[in-house]
Amino acid sequence: MATGHTDPRRRERILTAALDLIAEEGVAGVSHRKIAARAKVPLGSMTYHFTGIDDLLFQAFTGYADHVVALFEQHLGGATTPDRAREAVTDLIHILSEGPRRDLILVQELYTLAARHEPYRELCARWMRRSRTLLEQHFDAATARQLDALIEGLTLHRALDDAPPDRELTRGAVARVTAAP
Amino acid sequence: MATGHTDPRRRERILTAALDLIAEEGVAGVSHRKIAARAKVPLGSMTYHFTGIDDLLFQAFTGYADHVVALFEQHLGGATTPDRAREAVTDLIHILSEGPRRDLILVQELYTLAARHEPYRELCARWMRRSRTLLEQHFDAATARQLDALIEGLTLHRALDDAPPDRELTRGAVARVTAAP
Amino acid sequence: MATGHTDPRRRERILTAALDLIAEEGVAGVSHRKIAARAKVPLGSMTYHFTGIDDLLFQAFTGYADHVVALFEQHLGGATTPDRAREAVTDLIHILSEGPRRDLILVQELYTLAARHEPYRELCARWMRRSRTLLEQHFDAATARQLDALIEGLTLHRALDDAPPDRELTRGAVARVTAAP
Amino acid sequence: MATGHTDPRRRERILTAALDLIAEEGVAGVSHRKIAARAKVPLGSMTYHFTGIDDLLFQAFTGYADHVVALFEQHLGGATTPDRAREAVTDLIHILSEGPRRDLILVQELYTLAARHEPYRELCARWMRRSRTLLEQHFDAATARQLDALIEGLTLHRALDDAPPDRELTRGAVARVTAAP
DNA sequence: AATGAATGAGGATTCATTCAT
DNA sequence: CATGAATGAATCCTCATTCAT
Numbered sequence: 156m157a158t159g160h161t162d163p164r165r166r167e168r169i170l171t172a173a174l175d176l177i178a179e180e181g182v183a184g185v186s187h188r189k190i191a192a193r194a195k196v197p198l199g200s201m202t203y204h205f206t207g208i209d210d211l212l213f214q215a216f217t218g219y220a221d222h223v224v225a226l227f228e229q230h231l232g233g234a235t236t237p238d239r240a241r242e243a244v245t246d247l248i249h250i251l252s253e254g255p256r257r258d259l260i261l262v263q264e265l266y267t268l269a270a271r272h273e274p275y276r277e278l279c280a281r282w283m284r285r286s287r288t289l290l291e292q293h294f295d296a297a298t299a300r301q302l303d304a305l306i307e308g309l310t311l312h313r314a315l316d317d318a319p320p321d322r323e324l325t326r327g328a329v330a331r332v333t334a335a336p
Numbered sequence: 337m338a339t340g341h342t343d344p345r346r347r348e349r350i351l352t353a354a355l356d357l358i359a360e361e362g363v364a365g366v367s368h369r370k371i372a373a374r375a376k377v378p379l380g381s382m383t384y385h386f387t388g389i390d391d392l393l394f395q396a397f398t399g400y401a402d403h404v405v406a407l408f409e410q411h412l413g414g415a416t417t418p419d420r421a422r423e424a425v426t427d428l429i430h431i432l433s434e435g436p437r438r439d440l441i442l443v444q445e446l447y448t449l450a451a452r453h454e455p456y457r458e459l460c461a462r463w464m465r466r467s468r469t470l471l472e473q474h475f476d477a478a479t480a481r482q483l484d485a486l487i488e489g490l491t492l493h494r495a496l497d498d499a500p501p502d503r504e505l506t507r508g509a510v511a512r513v514t515a516a517p
Numbered sequence: 518m519a520t521g522h523t524d525p526r527r528r529e530r531i532l533t534a535a536l537d538l539i540a541e542e543g544v545a546g547v548s549h550r551k552i553a554a555r556a557k558v559p560l561g562s563m564t565y566h567f568t569g570i571d572d573l574l575f576q577a578f579t580g581y582a583d584h585v586v587a588l589f590e591q592h593l594g595g596a597t598t599p600d601r602a603r604e605a606v607t608d609l610i611h612i613l614s615e616g617p618r619r620d621l622i623l624v625q626e627l628y629t630l631a632a633r634h635e636p637y638r639e640l641c642a643r644w645m646r647r648s649r650t651l652l653e654q655h656f657d658a659a660t661a662r663q664l665d666a667l668i669e670g671l672t673l674h675r676a677l678d679d680a681p682p683d684r685e686l687t688r689g690a691v692a693r694v695t696a697a698p
Numbered sequence: 699m700a701t702g703h704t705d706p707r708r709r710e711r712i713l714t715a716a717l718d719l720i721a722e723e724g725v726a727g728v729s730h731r732k733i734a735a736r737a738k739v740p741l742g743s744m745t746y747h748f749t750g751i752d753d754l755l756f757q758a759f760t761g762y763a764d765h766v767v768a769l770f771e772q773h774l775g776g777a778t779t780p781d782r783a784r785e786a787v788t789d790l791i792h793i794l795s796e797g798p799r800r801d802l803i804l805v806q807e808l809y810t811l812a813a814r815h816e817p818y819r820e821l822c823a824r825w826m827r828r829s830r831t832l833l834e835q836h837f838d839a840a841t842a843r844q845l846d847a848l849i850e851g852l853t854l855h856r857a858l859d860d861a862p863p864d865r866e867l868t869r870g871a872v873a874r875v876t877a878a879p
Numbered sequence: 880a881a882t883g884a885a886t887g888a889g890g891a892t893t894c895a896t897t898c899a900t
Numbered sequence: 901c902a903t904g905a906a907t908g909a910a911t912c913c914t915c916a917t918t919c920a921t
Contacts, residue, residue: 186912187911188910199888199914200884201912207912267441267448270445276496284498301501301509303489303493304492304509305482305486308489312484312488315451316464317465324481327478331515332486367893369894378904379903380904381903382896384901388896543726544726548890549892550889560907561906561907561908563892564891622810629724630724632799633724638858639860641858645855645858645859662867663852665851666848666863669850669854670848670849671844671847673850677809677812677823679819679827693874693877694874729914729916731916741882741884742881743881743882744917745918750916751915
């Protein structure tokens, strides 16, 4: 009506609105109506562009996972030495957990879905594989896996703990896990 | 009517049914009706015993957090030397992630609630504090925190990864993080 | 609210409203909303009293079939001789097809459902068995079946034909089918 | 695009798909989308070729009624003596009720529409007139009407009854109704 | 001539909660 | 004390139809 007739950004706008809403109210709180209102899109658009709400959520999280992977690549891809990589990992943890609450929450919501639904588990598994591959450019395979898990745990604890680990503690943990045996 | 007058186990049965349901369908999927049906309790009981569904959920998760803390105490409390403690931590990670899917899922659901709602965050913080205190019986404060985060990350990765870390890798990671500097 | 708290006639009112609506707009045209409005009952009552709309429709038609069977019994049950029975059958056909359009339509709707759904077919089969049993009080089994089919066909043609068979023609057809060989 | 410019069979394909769908899901279950999908035709075609869904349904049933009339003509038209006609009628009843369930269902759906909507009633009336005319080639007018109704009733009972009349019973009924007074 | 995108109305159903009993 | 009946709001989804292209 206003935008001519077709609005190619429509789909994208809906997905962004969905993620924002999930961050605010949780997967449990999203609904076609709320997403449509936030995206300023008529309700009927929801099921025109997506098979149903499950489809919509999955596509939204798929896009989000891509975004996080990109973040990993951006930070770890540039490191040229193991020391630089260690520093990049420390950056990553603090960026993730100090950045907008939105990211922390979305990751949690994604993990919760993954714990119950296979397609989401596959989404997470792909992300973990990619992350590990990046770490393996600087560390041996076993160390990469251990470090990957450490990143996960430190990020989460920084998000939930009332006295979150500081940068020095993070740096120390990274150093220990990546220390030569 | 039949059981005398009141059934003291009624409340408990409702809470267990709620957790089972959350494990199966997620927080988003629970409802008074479903919980009542599963607990074999009349629908009216729900709002008689609990203020509302939010109250019910919070009490259910409170009980669950207590249960997990008990698991930590049971495993870590018995260790008498740092080496025993290291082994206990390794056990803990593998028990948590190999045990029934139910536990993995409930922890995730709890974290997701904590990411958004203060009372749940406090619940998690208490748990983390307790866990750290237990670890501090064997390791210095900084190491305890790092180790705690590692436990978290390894457990999660064991749950979601398609090629989960094996016991040897877990043991190695624990050893590295707890190694003398 | 107004009626005290429980209204035992509620279910019955809904079923009657459903049948009225089916007669007016067809099975294709009924909806929870329309039935609720006609029965002057809140929308939520629909799925409180019935599992779903399928359940509601089936129960409505079950009640209706009982009503039609009662009509058959009332007319045929009183006949004491074959001649009286022939006259009763003729009455029946003309009462059915001259009476309120509602009945003709409801029977059609029921048959249409029966053509596609087993439970409705069973409903019709029961009705036919009962009808045949009544006719067998006056005629041999084969004749009863033939007469039963004739009743069906004449009623339908009286309902749909632009020049419907008159009473004399009906009487003649009944006489022929029930004539001694 | 591929087929030159216009596909003359397109309309026909849509109508056939509509009838198939009605047979499967009932008039209540048809929709533009489902018909378009089944006919492998773009959604926009629906309202391009037909005024609306009512128009589409009416044209579909019109074509179907023509098809049934042709069946009557094929069977009754060939009979040269009253006896042959009786046999043809018996054939007709058993062919109609033993043939694909689709036909039984479509006839019922058509009658149901006819019970409520004038245009469909006229469609049925034309069919009945034609059928009667064919029967009048062999029997007097009154007999033709009675026989026509009998055909209707026997066909329906054969379709819905759990112990449907056999061929001998059909033959007997036809003989009785067409017997000289 | 033909169609994919778009949408508001309405579909069935589920829900947490209230309240008379 | 305990509960079944009741309900209005909100859920997802399907629909016939319009219209710019």
